[in-house]
Amino acid sequence: MNGATTIAEFRETVLDSAKRRHYQLAWLSTVDHKRIAVLYMLTALVFFVIAGVEALFMRLQLAIPNNHFLQPDTFNQLFTMHGTTMIFLVVMPVVFGFVNYVLPLQIGARDMAFPRLNAFGFWMVPFGGILLHFSVLAGGAPAVGWFAYTPLSETPYSGWQGVDYWAVAIFALGTGSISFAINVIATVLCRRAPGMKMRRLPLFTWINFVNAFIILAALPVLNAGLAMLLIDRQLEGHFFLPAHGGSAVLWQHIFWAFGHPEVYVLALPAFGIVSEIIPVFSRKPIFGYESVAASSVAIAVLSMGVWGHHMFTVGMGRPLDVFFAISSMLIAIPTGVKVLNWTVTMLGGRIRFQVPMLFCIAFLIQFLVAGITGISHAIVPLDWQTKNSYFLVAHFHFVAVGGIVFAVLGGIQYWFPKMSGRMLSESLGKWTFWLMVIGFNLTFVIQHFLGLVGMPRRIYTYPDLPNWGWMNMVSTVGVFFMSAAALILVWNLAVSFFRGKIAGDNPWDAWTLEWATTSPPPHENFYALPPIRGRRPLWDIANPNRPDPIVGPDTADVTLPDHNKTGILAFIFSEAGFFGILILSYLYFYAHPQGGPGPQELDLKRTLIFSVCLFASSFTFWRSETALRKKQRGAMLGWLVFTIVLGGVFLVGQVGEYWKLFQSGVEVSTNLFATAFFTLTGFHGLHVLIGLIALLIFLWLAWEGDFASGRGSAFEAAGYYWHFVDVVWVFVLFTVYILPLFR
Amino acid sequence: MTTYQFFTTAWTWNSIVLVLSMLSFVGYFVAFGQRGRPLYFAAAVGVFLLAFISPFSALADGYLFSAHMVQHILFVLIVPAFLLLSLPQSFSLRFPLTYLTHPVIGWAAGVGAMWLWHAPALCNAAVTSRSVSAIQTVSLLLMGSIFWWQVLAPREEQRLSPLAGIVYLFTACTACSVLGIILTFAPVSICAVYQHPVDRLGMLSTIRGAWGLTSDRDQQIGGLLMWVPMCLIYATAILAQLARWHSSSHPEESNA
Numbered sequence: 001m002n003g004a005t006t007i008a009e010f011r012e013t014v015l016d017s018a019k020r021r022h023y024q025l026a027w028l029s030t031v032d033h034k035r036i037a038v039l040y041m042l043t044a045l046v047f048f049v050i051a052g053v054e055a056l057f058m059r060l061q062l063a064i065p066n067n068h069f070l071q072p073d074t075f076n077q078l079f080t081m082h083g084t085t086m087i088f089l090v091v092m093p094v095v096f097g098f099v100n101y102v103l104p105l106q107i108g109a110r111d112m113a114f115p116r117l118n119a120f121g122f123w124m125v126p127f128g129g130i131l132l133h134f135s136v137l138a139g140g141a142p143a144v145g146w147f148a149y150t151p152l153s154e155t156p157y158s159g160w161q162g163v164d165y166w167a168v169a170i171f172a173l174g175t176g177s178i179s180f181a182i183n184v185i186a187t188v189l190c191r192r193a194p195g196m197k198m199r200r201l202p203l204f205t206w207i208n209f210v211n212a213f214i215i216l217a218a219l220p221v222l223n224a225g226l227a228m229l230l231i232d233r234q235l236e237g238h239f240f241l242p243a244h245g246g247s248a249v250l251w252q253h254i255f256w257a258f259g260h261p262e263v264y265v266l267a268l269p270a271f272g273i274v275s276e277i278i279p280v281f282s283r284k285p286i287f288g289y290e291s292v293a294a295s296s297v298a299i300a301v302l303s304m305g306v307w308g309h310h311m312f313t314v315g316m317g318r319p320l321d322v323f324f325a326i327s328s329m330l331i332a333i334p335t336g337v338k339v340l341n342w343t344v345t346m347l348g349g350r351i352r353f354q355v356p357m358l359f360c361i362a363f364l365i366q367f368l369v370a371g372i373t374g375i376s377h378a379i380v381p382l383d384w385q386t387k388n389s390y391f392l393v394a395h396f397h398f399v400a401v402g403g404i405v406f407a408v409l410g411g412i413q414y415w416f417p418k419m420s421g422r423m424l425s426e427s428l429g430k431w432t433f434w435l436m437v438i439g440f441n442l443t444f445v446i447q448h449f450l451g452l453v454g455m456p457r458r459i460y461t462y463p464d465l466p467n468w469g470w471m472n473m474v475s476t477v478g479v480f481f482m483s484a485a486a487l488i489l490v491w492n493l494a495v496s497f498f499r500g501k502i503a504g505d506n507p508w509d510a511w512t513l514e515w516a517t518t519s520p521p522p523h524e525n526f527y528a529l530p531p532i533r534g535r536r537p538l539w540d541i542a543n544p545n546r547p548d549p550i551v552g553p554d555t556a557d558v559t560l561p562d563h564n565k566t567g568i569l570a571f572i573f574s575e576a577g578f579f580g581i582l583i584l585s586y587l588y589f590y591a592h593p594q595g596g597p598g599p600q601e602l603d604l605k606r607t608l609i610f611s612v613c614l615f616a617s618s619f620t621f622w623r624s625e626t627a628l629r630k631k632q633r634g635a636m637l638g639w640l641v642f643t644i645v646l647g648g649v650f651l652v653g654q655v656g657e658y659w660k661l662f663q664s665g666v667e668v669s670t671n672l673f674a675t676a677f678f679t680l681t682g683f684h685g686l687h688v689l690i691g692l693i694a695l696l697i698f699l700w701l702a703w704e705g706d707f708a709s710g711r712g713s714a715f716e717a718a719g720y721y722w723h724f725v726d727v728v729w730v731f732v733l734f735t736v737y738i739l740p741l742f743r
Numbered sequence: 744m745t746t747y748q749f750f751t752t753a754w755t756w757n758s759i760v761l762v763l764s765m766l767s768f769v770g771y772f773v774a775f776g777q778r779g780r781p782l783y784f785a786a787a788v789g790v791f792l793l794a795f796i797s798p799f800s801a802l803a804d805g806y807l808f809s810a811h812m813v814q815h816i817l818f819v820l821i822v823p824a825f826l827l828l829s830l831p832q833s834f835s836l837r838f839p840l841t842y843l844t845h846p847v848i849g850w851a852a853g854v855g856a857m858w859l860w861h862a863p864a865l866c867n868a869a870v871t872s873r874s875v876s877a878i879q880t881v882s883l884l885l886m887g888s889i890f891w892w893q894v895l896a897p898r899e900e901q902r903l904s905p906l907a908g909i910v911y912l913f914t915a916c917t918a919c920s921v922l923g924i925i926l927t928f929a930p931v932s933i934c935a936v937y938q939h940p941v942d943r944l945g946m947l948s949t950i951r952g953a954w955g956l957t958s959d960r961d962q963q964i965g966g967l968l969m970w971v972p973m974c975l976i977y978a979t980a981i982l983a984q985l986a987r988w989h990s991s992s993h994p995e996e997s998n999a
Binding site for chain 2: 293294297319324330
């Protein structure tokens with residue numbers, strides 16, 4: 001090991017030991033939002049290269065008819081991994097990276113509200129990514145598409161472990177995303193600088209604040225579905241297996257109830273980036289700030305109720321088709337409002353055609369096309385014809401690449417100077433831009449027509465039909481242009497990081513707070529904040545003679561909400577979605593009774609007694625809180641112990657119920673009722689257990705005297721969670737135990 | 744009976760309701776005189792009468808669950824909203840009624856109006872019994888008014904702040920959507936009387952045949968009405984809250 005020693009000696013000579021430890025750990029253990037943001041983006045870049053190469057392989061396979069470069073199975077694995085990676089490991093991390101870097105700066109905060117939770121959220125990305133890709137070594141990658149339709153994704157049809165790794169990986173990534181959303185909400189509500197009223201938030205911040213709510217509503221739905229899928233696969237459950245009374249269509253509903261909002265989770269940050277860049281490069285304030293802000297809320301609300309348009313071909317029946325068609329068309333209105341806002345902002349402006357702006361202009365045009373083809377899918381009969389064709393592939397790549405990726409590339413060019421202190425090369429950037437625009441349109445414009453002449457998607461090869469050959473070849477050629485663009489981008493990032501022009505604080509003459517600090521910002525973000533009286537604080541400083549109108553009343557500072565309580569309420573919101581899906585699924589299967597054990601096996605009386613214990617524990621916790629407020633340490637500890645005992649008794653009761661069922665031969669795999677029952681009550685029990693652990697930690701802290709100074713907010717936040725677990729039990733008790741009485 | 748005959752003849756000229764409506768106009772002018780906003784009041788009474796005497800009411804009365812749902816939505820969300828808008832600025836509630844202005848009560852009333860009356864037993868009873876039906880109508884109007892008070896109360900200080908209002912409306916929308924989803928996908932009939940209607944008007948063959956509304960489809964449409972269009976009403980109200988927030992200049996509203 002001679003080499004190792006020399007390297008160690010070499011290190012000794014370059015860095016002293018303290019410095020070395022610093023460099024070894026600084027990036028791994030960081031809780032600084034700026035570093036976490038960079039980690040997010042670098043991770044996304046790595047996976048972008050992987051997923052891009054996957055796409056390249058697929059296009060090579062499809063370049064000519066009757067090609068046998070790839071096996072059919074390999075092709076299926078490639079499109080599954082490409083889709084999953086691009087959505088969960090590229091676009092989400094990169095936009096989370098932007099938000100992580102820019103959002104705290106834009107509101108004049110020192111960091112996110114929960115820095116360590118922030119680090120957790122990031123580390124879930126490499127964790128999930130590695131899990132997903134480990135499947136390749138464990139028998140093969142999943143080959144079921146990014147939506148993993150059941151029963152194809154169930155054990156009988158996908159016997160190897162690919163889908164298991166996929167599901168666990170997405171679960172981990174979803175958990176990370178939820179923690180990120182909680183952090184964004186708490187940061188925006190509780191960490192704004194003096195004067196940064198909610199009505200003065202920069203649009204990027206506002207849009208991502210709204211987006212955090214979509215994440216909180218959508219991701220738990222997917223997580224519930226994934227848990228059910230995993231229970232099917234690992235514990236031989238029956239949720240999505242029609243052969244045992246399960247419902248394959250239920251999976252589709254759950255997946256798209258997540259999947260459609262997810263489109264907006266990806267798109268809204270892109271809207272936020274564009275809403276920052278276009279005004280700055282048009283030298284005008286955004287046209288209609290209020291309508292951009294409000295239309296984001298409208299998109300968030302509508303996005304929850306339109307998922308059915310992904311399922312027109314399933315045969316949901318005409319009533320569902322009609323309603324989903326109408327609601328899907330409606331969502332074009334707020335999106336159209338935004339396009340109008342951006343266009344009118346440019347109108348009459350002194351537009352600087354620099355790279356960030358070029359990408360935004362391309363975004364506007366490409367996204368408009370994506371929107372129009374998107375609306376065409378709301379028209380049910382047209383959707384029946386085009387859904388399973390390359391027309392759809394072209395549509396969603398126009399959204400994902402022409403829309404989201406173009407905005408992200410613009411955002412990189414725009415904020416890289418802030419992050420690194422150096423400008424990206426403008427000329428290399430223009431090369432990236434033009435190669436990207438040419439390559440993207442070569443690849444995907446023609447796919448619309450391929451779809452319309454009948455080429456189905458998800459086929460690994462195709463016969464030599466008239467025109468199919470050259471059209472596919474054009475599409476494949478385009479990929480090489482995009483690959484070149486990506487290579488130039490990476491080169492640009494690397495070279496400019498070391499040798500780029502020094503940026504200075506505000507290279508674009510922008511107006512939001514992130515440009516009021518140095519590039520890169522110091523660890524604590526700001527040495528001093530400018531006064532904030534409107535939406536463009538830096539404009540007011542640069543133009544003291546004609547400042548923006550003051551937005552809203554300039555009242556004295558108000559106290560911001562407590563971040564612990566805000567965070568836990570956001571978490572509870574997401575948990576409610578998770579349990580909502582489990583309860584609805586239980587009800588759905590309850591209405592279709594199968595043979596074998598049913599609710600009559602359950603012991604209502606005993607459960608009621610234990611339920612009373614659980615409900616009583618909410619009361620005792622409240623007493624404990626009151627005692628804390630009155631600084632009565634003994635009473636607080638006593639009531640807290642009492643709470644824990646009551647919670648423990650409830651859990652013992654649950655274990656007893658399970659034991660009795662096991663004794664009479666009822667297990668998860670017995671029938672659909674058993675699967676649904678154990679899933680619902682099991683997840684509730686798990687939450688009670690987690691709550692108990694949290695309470696035990698608080699007991700220990702209180703014992704050690706941590707609450708002597710009366711820091712009650714964390715304790716109250718834990719209380720919110722405990723009460724929530726009890727409220728969930730009210731619903732579970734009613735659904736599982738009381739409802740059969742009315743049968 | 745053909746569709747044309749039905750829509751021309753099936754108007755229910757319920758004299759009690761008509762007289763009460765007329766009296767309510769008189770009462771409104773006596774109580775508020777020039778201070779009120781009578782156009783909104785007329786809209787409230789108009790929508791109410793339309794829901795009560797039009798052929799829709801005949802359909803809701805035992806034939807179609809979906810028609811009942813339209814009525815239900817009009818009684819909970821539309822009529823009470825117009826009623827509150829018609830109140831003069833000076834209007835306020837007196838002591839025992841002020842308990843009703845707590846946001847939790849308002850939220851529970853709005854969501855409860857949806858859930859409670861769709862419990863199978865109550866839903867059936869409201870169709871088969873006249874008196875239960877009357878109780879239902881009155882309770883829906885009341886609960887709807889209590890719900891909207893938080894958003895549409897006559898004076899600014901009686902309402903929730905705009906951002907709290909958005910949370911209030913969004914959670915109510917979600918709670919009602921869940922019921923809509925349950926009704927849409929329920930494989931069993933929630934309100935069994937609509938499955939085999941008593942064919943008082945000789946309309947059943949037209950409804951099932953020409954209109955193509957089987958009882959399954961009917962319940963699905965009912966659920967979807969509660970799910971999608973109703974949520975759009977809440978979404979509109981949310982946008983109105985945002986507009987109010989962005990145009991407000993009172994200090995107490997921009998604290999959030």
